[in-house]
Amino acid sequence: DAGVIQSPRHEVTEMGQEVTLRCKPISGHDYLFWYRQTMMRGLELLIYFNNNVPIDDSGMPEDRFSAKMPNASFSTLKIQPSEPRDSAVYFCASSFKVRETQYFGPGTRLLVL
Amino acid sequence: SQQGEEDPQALSIQEGENATMNCSYKTSINNLQWYRQNSGRGLVHLILIRSNEREKHSGRLRVTLDTSKKSSSLLITASRAADTASYFCATGMRGDDKIIFGKGTRLHILP
Numbered sequence: 671d672a673g674v675i676q677s678p679r680h681e682v683t684e685m686g687q688e689v690t691l692r693c694k695p696i697s698g699h700d701y702l703f704w705y706r707q708t709m710m711r712g713l714e715l716l717i718y719f720n721n722n723v724p725i726d727d728s729g730m731p732e733d734r735f736s737a738k739m740p741n742a743s744f745s746t747l748k749i750q751p752s753e754p755r756d757s758a759v760y761f762c763a764s765s766f767k768v769r770e771t772q773y774f775g776p777g778t779r780l781l782v783l
Numbered sequence: 784s785q786q787g788e789e790d791p792q793a794l795s796i797q798e799g800e801n802a803t804m805n806c807s808y809k810t811s812i813n814n815l816q817w818y819r820q821n822s823g824r825g826l827v828h829l830i831l832i833r834s835n836e837r838e839k840h841s842g843r844l845r846v847t848l849d850t851s852k853k854s855s856s857l858l859i860t861a862s863r864a865a866d867t868a869s870y871f872c873a874t875g876m877r878g879d880d881k882i883i884f885g886k887g888t889r890l891h892i893l894p
Contacts, residue, residue, distance in 0.1 A: 772828065
């Protein structure tokens with residue numbers, strides 16, 4: 671199994687631009703999580719899905735952030751418009767069961783200038 | 784809100800020594816997990832201990848859980864340079880689907 675796949679691995683963009691991050695979870699995993707990691711705030715849960723349905727998006731910082739999961743093998747996290755304070759590493763993770771082991775992707779390092 | 788807090792925030796030890804990290808949490812849990820993160824990489828799951836378990840081993844790792852004190856410890860024996868990483872505890876709370884990560888302990892193994 672290839673594990674959780676994220677793309678792109680690095681993204682540099684200018685303030686105001688739209689950013690789309692992509693994730694392919696491990697096949698058969700029912701849960702998908704999006705996290706953001708910064709030095710100041712640590713690892714924050716943004717949103718998670720169960721069977722492609724968003725369950726809890728209370729961690730999404732504001733309306734500029736949106737996430738979708740159109741099918742079991744693909745999810746996107748979009749930021750529009752992007753701001754410098756969005757600069758962080760964004761991780762996608764998936765799990766087979768609730769509250770059990772999560773498998774993380776390599777992350778997308780986002781820099782907004 | 785943050786559930787687990789690791790202690791210490793940073794730890795430097797000589798190669799070959801044992802490393803101990805602690806995690807304290809606030810509310811009742813279903814399980815507690817430990818993850819490792821190497822610089823610039825994603826988190827990797829190390830071990831999961833359930834609320835009815837007191838101790839678990841995996842290779843050079845030993846995890847204990849004291850639910851009365853709401854704390855857990857991770858012991859890495861005979862440390863190696865490759866153990867240099869950040870270590871996070873994550874708690875799974877009853878009635879909640881998600882797990883909450885602490886801010887981690889940065890472990891540095893000195894040659």
